[in-house]
Amino acid sequence: MLARGRGVTVWRQIAEVIEAEIAGGGLVPGTRLPTEAALTERFGVNRHTVRQAVKSLVDKGLVRVTQGSGTYVEAKPLTYPISTRTRFSEIVVGQARDPAGRLLGHSEAGASLEIAEALDLSPEDPVVMVESAHFADGVPISWAVTAFPLPRFAEVPAVYAATGSITAALAACGVSDYRRASTKVGAAIADATDSARLEIAEGRPVLVIDSINVDPDGVPIQWARSHFCADRVRLTVGG
């Protein structure tokens, strides 16, 4: 099975075999890979060689390793369409996965220049800042820091904490519908905060999305800067 001296390293050949088994459906997302010992046995190589193969799969975002537990096949990337009507929970449910949102913290503050401009406020106008994390099937997909104008949306943190849903939080403040008015997409390298909140290694790619939501009257109600784990999400724009 393994060809030595043909210009392809052993660890890469092993990685390609496992990758093919994932792509071919032999290894379903969420299932545990054979243990390092088992792979060592199967391929007839040293454990370190298997580990290097697994490391390359981790770097590609195909598997996730947990010390003491095992190596698991990552879920297929979530397809995240960005349109004027984007609802995280609907997107996740639409792909047969279980959405969840969690409030990380909140505070009241004066709007920064950037936020004031986005929400059509004056600098230092009061806003409530909300930090939240979002999950699909318990796996972190994104985290965000968002700003809502005060006093109109004073209730948002409490309702969001209780429901995990921005849509519900806005509804509690009398906004029954909203749409996305602006989206900017960038990319960055995960820092310590991204690493902790998305449960990824520092250095992995992150999609950074600045968005502005407006109510049916076109009044800005929410500015958000979201950090998506790029290994777990594929944005679709238009199409």
Added chain:
Amino acid sequence: MLARGRGVTVWRQIAEVIEAEIAGGGLVPGTRLPTEAALTERFGVNRHTVRQAVKSLVDKGLVRVTQGSGTYVEAKPLTYPISTRTRFSEIVVGQARDPAGRLLGHSEAGASLEIAEALDLSPEDPVVMVESAHFADGVPISWAVTAFPLPRFAEVPAVYAATGSITAALAACGVSDYRRASTKVGAAIADATDSARLEIAEGRPVLVIDSINVDPDGVPIQWARSHFCADRVRLTVGG
């Protein structure tokens, strides 16, 4: 262009680039590859690394190296259909290449057991043995030792030497048509003789074909053991 530390050796990547250029038509058969020095420059690697890449292409039969001269793209393998009516020159001409045959030597002898059986003779019946080499565009394709019954085909060596054509030599002996009655295909590793006559390295693969031709009346007229350079020929049987 070259990715180091990704599990694929540098020499293999270089070989794949050159192979793609050959397959893509950028390097026509017969043309000379850039010199080792030029390739060293182009890929930014050591000369030995280029040499290993070239060696892998030689091993695949894609190029041929001549010390002091250069490295040349091999011709595409000649497709050699084996049927009841097989004529070397017609096959070669049919592929827009220039056929040639050369007499290497001849002698009269008594038929060996194998030849006697093939030609329907008794052992030690007189035959003329002919050794010949066959070329397409000047490149050696095969060499063969053949046996013809005597006295019927005494003229064969002289005519073959003059024309380079077995068909013409047989015609001179009154055989206007012939067909292949038996073919056995085997493979071997080139020995010193193969190496010299086919201009290939010892150890390269060789197709060994034993065939018997018969005249229109079904009388055996020629036994042949041909050695084909496997890198330059693809046999097609049936189809």
Added chain:
DNA sequence: ATGATTTGTATATTGATCTAGACCATTATG
């Protein structure tokens, strides 16, 4: 013939890959 060009060979050095073995840290399980 002569010299320049081009491939062939040899040796040595450095770094990457693979193997081997030992021990630690985390997780799962009874």
Added chain:
DNA sequence: CATAATGGTCTAGATCAATATACAAATCAT
């Protein structure tokens, strides 16, 4: 809590890959 299972880290040595030089041998052009 104790134990086993599993991945994480470290050291050391063997082999392979790539570099760096030097020189030999064959070919080609003049």
